[in-house]
Amino acid sequence: xxxxxxxxxxxxxxxxxxxxxxxxxxxxxxxxxxxxxxxxxxxxxxxxxxxxxxxxxxxxxxxxxxxxxxxxxxxxxxxxxxxxxxxxxxxxxxxxxxxxxxxxxxxxxxxxxxxxxxxxxxxxxxxxxxxxxxxxxxxxxxxxxxxxxxxxxxxxxxxxxxxxxxxxxxxxxxxxxxxxxxxxxxxxxxxxxxxxxxxxxxxxxxxxxxxxxxxxxxxxxxxxxxxxxxxxxxxxxxxxxxx
Amino acid sequence: xxxxxxxxxxxxxxxxxxxxxxxxxxxxxxxxxxxxxxxxxxxxxxxxxxxxxxxxxxxxxxxxxxxxxxxxxxxxxxxxxxxxxxxxxxxxxxxxxxxxxxxxxxxxxxxxxxxxxxxxxxxxxxxxxxxxxxxxxxxxxxxxxxxxxxxxxxxxxxxxxxxxxxxxxxxxxxxxxxxxxxxxxxxxxxxxxxxxxxxxxxxxxxxxxxxxxxxxxxxxxxxxxxxxxx
Numbered sequence: 001x002x003x004x005x006x007x008x009x010x011x012x013x014x015x016x017x018x019x020x021x022x023x024x025x026x027x028x029x030x031x032x033x034x035x036x037x038x039x040x041x042x043x044x045x046x047x048x049x050x051x052x053x054x055x056x057x058x059x060x061x062x063x064x065x066x067x068x069x070x071x072x073x074x075x076x077x078x079x080x081x082x083x084x085x086x087x088x089x090x091x092x093x094x095x096x097x098x099x100x101x102x103x104x105x106x107x108x109x110x111x112x113x114x115x116x117x118x119x120x121x122x123x124x125x126x127x128x129x130x131x132x133x134x135x136x137x138x139x140x141x142x143x144x145x146x147x148x149x150x151x152x153x154x155x156x157x158x159x160x161x162x163x164x165x166x167x168x169x170x171x172x173x174x175x176x177x178x179x180x181x182x183x184x185x186x187x188x189x190x191x192x193x194x195x196x197x198x199x200x201x202x203x204x205x206x207x208x209x210x211x212x213x214x215x216x217x218x219x220x221x222x223x224x225x226x227x228x229x230x231x232x233x234x235x236x237x238x239x240x241x242x243x
Numbered sequence: 244x245x246x247x248x249x250x251x252x253x254x255x256x257x258x259x260x261x262x263x264x265x266x267x268x269x270x271x272x273x274x275x276x277x278x279x280x281x282x283x284x285x286x287x288x289x290x291x292x293x294x295x296x297x298x299x300x301x302x303x304x305x306x307x308x309x310x311x312x313x314x315x316x317x318x319x320x321x322x323x324x325x326x327x328x329x330x331x332x333x334x335x336x337x338x339x340x341x342x343x344x345x346x347x348x349x350x351x352x353x354x355x356x357x358x359x360x361x362x363x364x365x366x367x368x369x370x371x372x373x374x375x376x377x378x379x380x381x382x383x384x385x386x387x388x389x390x391x392x393x394x395x396x397x398x399x400x401x402x403x404x405x406x407x408x409x410x411x412x413x414x415x416x417x418x419x420x421x422x423x424x425x426x427x428x429x430x431x432x433x434x435x436x437x438x439x440x441x442x443x444x445x446x447x448x449x450x451x452x453x454x455x456x457x458x459x460x461x462x463x464x465x466x467x468x469x470x471x472x473x
Contacts, residue, residue, distance in 0.1 A: 055284065055352060055465060185455055190286055191283075191286050191349035195350060196459070196461070198455075198456070198458040201445055203445075210455075222461055
C-alpha cells in the first residue's frame with residue numbers, strides 16, 4: 001500500500017523526463033496443481049487500450065481466447081491500437097510448475113503491460129493481468145496473477161471438446177486427469193461480466209457425477225501465476241541519482 | 244535506494260511546508276473528497292449496502308484475529324450496515340461514514356463519495372456477501388494521504404468471516420436464501436478471519452442450501468479510490 005503510493009509519487013516526479021524504448025525481461029510461472037495455460041498473449045500498450053477489464057463484458061476476441069485459447073484476434077486488436085506483443089512465449093502449453101522467460105520490446109508510448117492465457121481444463125477461465133504500469137526504474141518486480149471467468153460460457157465442467165466461442169464444454173485436459181460422463185455442474189453464468197473465477201467444483205467420480213473434473217486434482221485458489229518483470233534500464237551508471 | 248530516501252525526505256519536507264501553509268491559509272485546504280468505486284467481482288454473491296468510512300489514524304472498523312464489534316456482526320450476518328456506521332460515527336477519529344444506496348449485484352458497481360477535513364485521511368469499508376452466514380468483503384485502514392487531486396488508487400478486497408455465526412450455509416441462516424439476519428449468539432470462533440469459502444451441497448455439506456455456483460475466490464471486489472476536487 002504505502003509502497004504503491006510512493007511509486008506513484010516517484011512516477012509523477014519523473015514524468016517530465018523523456019520516456020524511452022525499453023526491453024523488458026519477463027518471466028511467467030504456473031503456480032497451479034493441474035491447470036495448463038494455453039499460449040500467452042503478452043502486450044505493452046498505452047493507457048487507452050487494454051486486453052480486458054474486470055467488471056466489463058468480454059470482447060468477442062477475449063471470448064475466443066478464454067473458451068478456446070485462440071489469441072489471434074486479441075493480438076490483432078491490441079497491435080491495431082499500437083501495442084507491442086509477444087505471442088506464445090512458452091511455445092505451446094505452460095504446464096503446472098513450469099515457467100517461460102522472454103523479452104518484450106516496448107516503444108516509448110506503451111507504458112502498460114497486459115497478458116492473457118486460457119486455463120485448461122476450464123470452460124472460460126483465463127489467467128490475466130490488466131494494465132500494470134510498467135516500472136521505469138531498473139529492478140526486479142514481482143506480481144501474482146488471478147484466475148478470471150470471462151462470463152461468456154456456463155461452467156458445466158464437461159469435457160465435450162467445445163473450444164469454439166459459444167460452444168459448451170471444455171476443449172481438453174492436457175494433464176489427462178479428467179473423467180467423463182458427468183451430468184453438468186451449473187446452468188448459465190450469473191455474472192456475465194469478466195469476474196474472479198469461483199474455481200473448479202469437480203467431483204470424485206471419474207465415470208459420472210456432476211463434473212468431468214477431479215475435485216482432488218483440478219482445484220485452485222488465487223494466485224495462479226507469478227509474473228516477474230526485470231527492467232534493464234538504458235543507463236548503467238549514476239542510476240541512483242536519476243530521481 | 245539512496246535516491247528514494249532522498250526523495251522521501253524532500254517529499255516529507257514539502258508536505259509539511261504545504262501543511263503549514265494550508266493551516267495558515269484556510270482550513271479548506273485540508274478538505275478531502277474521494278469517489279470510492281466498488282465493483283462486485285464474484286459470481287453469485289450480491290453485496291449488501293457497503294459501509295465506507297473515512298477516518299484518521301487509530302480508528303479500526305475490523306481487524307483480522309480480533310473479535311467483531313456488534314455493528315460488524317450485524318453487518319456481516321444481516322447485511323444491515325447501520326450499526327457499523329453508528330459505531331463509526333461515535334468515534335471522534337471518523338471524518339465521514341456513508342452507506343451505499345443498495346445491493347451491488349455480481350458485475351455491478353456503485354460509487355460512494357466520502358469527504359472529510361484532514362490531510363491524513365484513511366479509508367475502511369465493509370459489505371456483506373448475502374449468500375453467506377457472516378461473510379463480508381472489506382478493506383481496513385487504507386492510507387489515502389499520498390493521493391493528489393485526480394489520482395486514483397486501485398485495490399482488490401478479499402472476503403472475511405466475522406467469526407460470529409457458524410457457516411451452516413442453511414437457508415434459515417443465509418439472508419440471500421431467505422434466512423434470518425442477525426442472531427446475537429456467537430456460535431463460531433468469535434474472531435475475524437479470512438473467509439474459508441463456500442463448501443456447498445455439491446461438495447457434501449448436507450446442511451447447505453447453496454450449490455457450487457455460490458462459491459467464490461479472492462478477491463471479491465475491485466475498489467478504485469479517486470481523489471476529487473472537494
